[in-house]
Amino acid sequence: MKVKNSLRSLKQRHRDCRVVRRKGRVYVINKTQRRYKARQG
Numbered sequence: 001m002k003v004k005n006s007l008r009s010l011k012q013r014h015r016d017c018r019v020v021r022r023k024g025r026v027y028v029i030n031k032t033q034r035r036y037k038a039r040q041g
Contacts, residue, residue, distance in 0.1 A: 005041070027040070
């Protein structure tokens with residue numbers, strides 16, 4: 001999982017990417033291509 005300051009560019013990498021807030025953190029998750037995971041901050 002990548003840790004980034006901004007997730008805007010990571011969201012564009014694949015069309016199935018979703019931005020999700022969990023426990024105060026922002027994540028990019030992808031159910032079909034699991035390698036596109038990221039966390040902000």
